[in-house]
Amino acid sequence: MTLNIEIIKPTIGAIIHDVDLNTADENTTQQIQQALLDHHVIFFRNQQLAPQAQAELARGFGSLHIHPIYPSVDNVPEIIVPDSWQQDLRDNELWHTDVTFSQKPPLG
Numbered sequence: 001m002t003l004n005i006e007i008i009k010p011t012i013g014a015i016i017h018d019v020d021l022n023t024a025d026e027n028t029t030q031q032i033q034q035a036l037l038d039h040h041v042i043f044f045r046n047q048q049l050a051p052q053a054q055a056e057l058a059r060g061f062g063s064l065h066i067h068p069i070y071p072s073v074d075n076v077p078e079i080i081v082p083d084s085w086q087q088d089l090r091d092n093e094l095w096h097t098d099v100t101f102s103q104k105p106p107l108g
Contacts, residue, residue, distance in 0.1 A: 003031045007039065014039035022053040029060035036061075051076040061107045065099050 004017040014035055019028060021044060035042050049057075051073040058064055064078035073079040099105050 001028065003028070003035060005035055005039075008043075012040045013043070014041070015043045015045065017045070019044065021047050021049050021057055024053075024057055024060075026060075029057065032057075033061065051079045055079055063104075063106055065102075065106045067098065 003019060006015045006017060008014055016032065016035060019032075024032070032042070052075075055064060055076050055078045058078070066072070066077045067080050070080040073081065
């Protein structure tokens with residue numbers, strides 16, 4: 001199956017339509033990887049991605065990191081919960097990425 005890719009701007013950004021990320025196979029994941037390389041930022045709308053499927057998809061981009069502090073999803077320690085009413089996570093007020101100090105930071 002060939003992905004349905006809508007280019008947002010010629011220099012950056014695309015929306016990938018008509019794909020269920022819960023069931024993305026290796027071919028689909030490879031096409032998504034190429035779309036990311038080609039368009040730099042990609043969006044998927046109307047997804048209800050299960051945590052395990054999210055981790056599997058992310059593994060297609062490389063090794064995942066288990067955060068030592070933030071709460072994670074049950075049985076999927078690679079997926080953190082960035083918003084929580086149960087905890088004070090003020091350091092998540094602005095978007096950022098963690099572990100950039102690593103020699104090979106995770107892409108997934």
